[in-house]
Amino acid sequence: ITRSIADQARTIRIPVHMIETINKLNRVSRQLFQKMGREATPEELSEAMEMPEDKIRKVMRIAKEPISMETPIGDDEDSSLGDFIQDNNAISPIDDTTMEGLRKSTQDILAGLTPREAKVLRMRFGIDMNTD
Known part of the structure; x- marks a missing residue:
């Protein structure tokens, strides 16, 4: 069940072993937050998880959820995020x-x-x- 959820839960598929690493990172991060009363730095997470710091940073980047181009921007919700991203290939x-x-x-x-x-x-x- 856990593997199926890991395979189908996200818009962009992440390998199961990386999902497990992300879950472990989140668990350790919560534990350090409770222990220290603040968010743990990548260096502290690296030490606690016994992983290289660059791998911790990579896992943190992968764990971010993608943002839809249709996400409403502003209070009026008339414009979306995609309206503000420049298309460098389009002719002016x-x-x-x-x-x-x-x-x-x-x-x-x-x-x-x-x-x-x-x-x-x-x-x-x-x-x-x-x-x-």
């Missing part, structure tokens, strides 16, 4: 408008040439050619 509206204007100007100029001249310029500069 200004750049897109500029490129469209240049494309239209180029087409207008090429329309004023003879078909042969327009073809030569298109082939020479790769105008209207699909490049992957």
